[in-house]
Amino acid sequence: MFFTFSSRLVYNVRSLTVAVQAQGTTVAARQELDVVEFAKESLQFEPDERQAEVLRSTARRGILNCTRQWGKSTIAGIKALHRAHTKPGSLVVVASPTERQSAEFLSKAAVLLARMGVQPRGDGRNAISLLLPNGSRIVGLPGTEGTVRGFSNVSLMVIDEAARVPDDVYKALRPMLAVANGDLWLLSTPAGKQGFFYDNWEHGGDEWERVTVRATDCQRIKKEFLEEERQQMGNTWFEQEYLCEFVDNGRNMFGREVVRAALDDGEPLGL
Helix, strand or coil: CEEEECCCEEEEECCEEEEECCCCEEEECCCCCCHHHHHHHCCCCCCCHHHHHHHHCCCCEEEEEECCCCCHHHHHHHHHHHHHHHCCCCEEEEECCCHHHHHHHHHHHHHHHHHCCCCCCCCCCCCCEEECCCCCEEEEECCCHHHCCCCCCCCEEEECCHHHCCHHHHHHHHHHHCCCCCEEEEEECCCCCCHHHHHHHHHCCCCCEEEEECHHHCCCCCHHHHHHHHHHHCHHHHHHHHHCCCCCCCCCCCCHHHHHHHHHCCCCCCC
């Protein structure tokens, strides 16, 4: 929250007392709030146990492989707002497969921002953006390599529906993290054994924190609904959409693992 002072004020935030000296200026009296407490108290959002786990993660590189309808975009929006709120002047970038999806992500973040008593507004430069009173910005980008360039000093980057974002967009986005040594989170339901989301999940190494949330782990999704979905979708599609499994889509003559194994062994594929 933001306050205008003309004299010294001692402002008690929970157990922390913050002394602020100001003369006719707007000053943020804040502490590094625990992100879950921030969600509960500032955003009126009560995360479940798994959501709290993701929110509290301090990993610089994170992959959230989760079921449909778990609330991953909302959780990522809370992480983005917490970063922007607690680090004045920071830049958070959100990328999605399409401009519409980035706009939907920012729309959810704007609703949360309004719960803090802040009127959502753009930064005046980017069509999909939020500007906070402390100078921090959240900017949404479409999933097109030619239009995502031009940003730098990114504190936090979120790639939503990452399994459906092209690899060339991912490669164009990563350098934006260099100057600020920013954090990167990939969020998605799987979309086959292909692309950077799958490659980082399976072969990205220890630098990535990996979190899986299946529909069977989410109490908000009823067992009866899941059984109906399994019958309607078939096992393969159901396992991908609700059980977070990377399944071959059947469009390739050779599965990715077969090709990878052949290349790793140095043996040509027999035709």
